[in-house]
Amino acid sequence: MGDAGGDGVEQQPQEELLEKANKLKEQGNKQLADGHLIQAVELYSQAIDLVPTAVFYGNRAFTYLKMENYGLAISDSDEAIRLNSDYVKAYYRRASANMVLGKYKLALKDLRQVVKTHPGDKDARLKFKACEKAAREAAFAAAIMQEEEEPLCTRVVVQDILVDPAYDGPALGEDLTVTMDFVRAMIERFRAQKLVAKRYVVAVLQQAFALLRATPSLMRLRVPADGADGKTGAFTVCGDTHGQFYDLLHIFELNGLPAPDNPYLFNGDFVDRGSFSFEVVTTLLALKVACPEAIHLTRGNHESKNMNKIYGFEGEVKHKYDAAVMTMFAEVFCWLPLCATLNDKVFIVHGGLPSTDGVTLDDTEGIDRNREPPESGLMSDLMWSDPQPFEGRSPSKRGIGMSFGPDVTKAFLDGNGLELLVRSHEVKEEGYLVEHDGRCITVFSAPNYCDQMANKAAFIRFGHDCKPQFTQYEASPHPPIRPMAYATNFSGFGM
Incomplete structure (x- = not known):
């Protein structure tokens, strides 16, 4: 014994x-x-x-x-x-x-x-x-x-980029205007696993750069008015898409393409992990340029150089185009807005809430965001933080940002006259999770994440009353290119 x-x-x-x-x-x-x-x-x-x-x-x-x-x-x-x-x-x-x-x-x-x-x-x-x-x-x-070099997005002369005479894909006119017809044709070309000419990618990036730079860090959005045909106004919020292009197409099949009377907000993490990240983010940016009021984009923690280097987006862009195109994507990412309100009732942000009390919407609107995400501070909190089930704040499990409890959610929403927090940033088995006494929703829009998580995905539709209506969906088939195909060997070190 x-x-x-x-x-x-x-x-x-x-x-x-x-x-x-x-x-x-x-x-x-x-x-x-x-x-x-x-x-x-x-x-x-x-x-x-x-x-x-x-x-x-x-x-x-x-x-x-x-x-x-x-x-x-x-x-x-x-x-x-x-x-x-x-x-x-x-x-x-x-x-x-x-x-x-x-x-x-x-x-x-x-x-x-x-x-x-x-x-x-x-x-x-x-x-x-x-x-x-x-x-x-x-x-x-x-x-x-520190030298404040002029961004590549403003220096490149698009007309100097030659198009291969054998190119048979969609093209922009002499004025390089990005139209919805071009976007639809580009989407179909991407669906067929073909690329568009570099000239047109650069044109989209330059125009997205100018458009986003003129957008405040906090967007104040509205549910569209009811249509004359009796169609009820609605606004759709999607979570992480992480390079899962064929699942993005499925969202549009279920819910329609973005349009002024069918607006979307995609809540960050468009790239990395999935190996069709270029197709996802280029589609979203082109839609934004073609019809700015139809689609809105917030920045996730994966819209950053460091994440892109490790989790695949940089490798993918350099494989499909070159380092110059990747530099332009990084410049565009730095101008993505950080958060939004919907009908002055819903606060939408990729990660979560501030690590200090008393932060106002005006504080978020005033963030100088044209930079890589810092290790701490309000910008970092918005991109990295997560909810926790117990009250108060705790150090983040991620090593950056904070974990915040239901009391923090209540104080922030009540203090800013808001009703609901919608965030993304975390895979959820059912595609979404409602917590913090119903006032915090996580929505994740990449089903069967990384081809192995077996999770459902979801998006949220809001009417004028801003009550969430969830649509869940399963993963769509995609070509046999594995997730993380372009990632560095720093993404994990085996068992």
């Missing part, structure tokens, strides 16, 4: 506990492979409760990386390294999380340790070089910003 614990319950032998823990770990690995990330975290946590080991913490850290909970991934990696300073994958995963957060010095420190202790690890050397390159590029970009 083993020695009884202080609570009078006989303790199990360590070998038996470890066997149970390893079975939980294997179950967690299966859930992870099947895309059930929450269940995987629960199983790894149960294993850790039985016998905390570096591997269990490392597996949970990997799962947190896939969930974009970078703060938790760093915390678990720290614990794994404390338990086993030779556990290489923990250094990799901590480096990956810090890379996403733009903390290149910390990432390099971990990778330098790996290279030093495992000099024969070719993969480690490659990752170290990639991190060094990203750090240099970030420093160079910061220096250019």
Whole structure:
């Protein structure tokens, strides 16, 4: 018999506990492979409760990386390294999380340790070089910003970009006006897995840049009036689309193309993860240029250079076009508005609410947004924060932004004369989730996220009373190009 614990319950032998823990770990690995990330975290946590080991913490850290909970991934990696300073994958995963957060010095420190202790690890050397390159590029970009160089979007002469004589796709006229007919033809070309000429992509980007730059950080939107034909006015809000172009087309099949009497707001994270991100964001921007009152766009945390470098959009654009086009996309992203109100009742934002009390709508409207997202402050909060079920505020599981409770939601809405918060930023099993006493809704519009999450997706329609009406839908078939096909190897480090 083993020695009884202080609570009078006989303790199990360590070998038996470890066997149970390893079975939980294997179950967690299966859930992870099947895309059930929450269940995987629960199983790894149960294993850790039985016998905390570096591997269990490392597996949970990997799962947190896939969930974009970078703060938790760093915390678990720290614990794994404390338990086993030779556990290489923990250094990799901590480096990956810090890379996403733009903390290149910390990432390099971990990778330098790996290279030093495992000099024969070719993969480690490659990752170290990639991190060094990203750090240099970030420093160079910061220096250019300080010099206030004229944006490429305003310097490129579109007419100087030649169109291949063999090009047989949709074209713009001499005045380069983007029309709805052009957009419809472009969508069909994208559906057939064909690209449009670079000249027309650049024209869309230049015009979107000018249009968005003239838009305030807070958009004050209205549900359209009822039509003369008796059609009731409605406004549609969509969440993350993450490069899932064929699911975007399904939204339009269900709900109609954007139009002045059928307006949409797409609430950030148009790109990354899905490998048709170029098609998604170019379609949305072209619709915005062709009919500005038909579609509105807010910025998500994935509309940023650092995320695009790691999660695929940069690689995709460089594969389909070139670095100059990617630079123009980055410039356009910096002018995307950060939030909106609908009928002075609904507050719409990608991430969540401020980390301090007393913030007003005027404060959000006054944000100087033409930059990459900062690590903290109001702009960061709006793009990165998440709701939590309990009251108050807590450090974010993502390592940036804050978690906010129902009391914070109530105080912000009541203080600004609003009724409802709509945000995105998190995958939900049913495509949406209503919480905080019905005053906070998360909407996510990428079904079967990354081809593995098996989640439904949803969008919301609002009438004049601003009461939400949900439409759910399943994933649509797409060509056999896997998600993350263009991502760097910093997007995760295997099991």
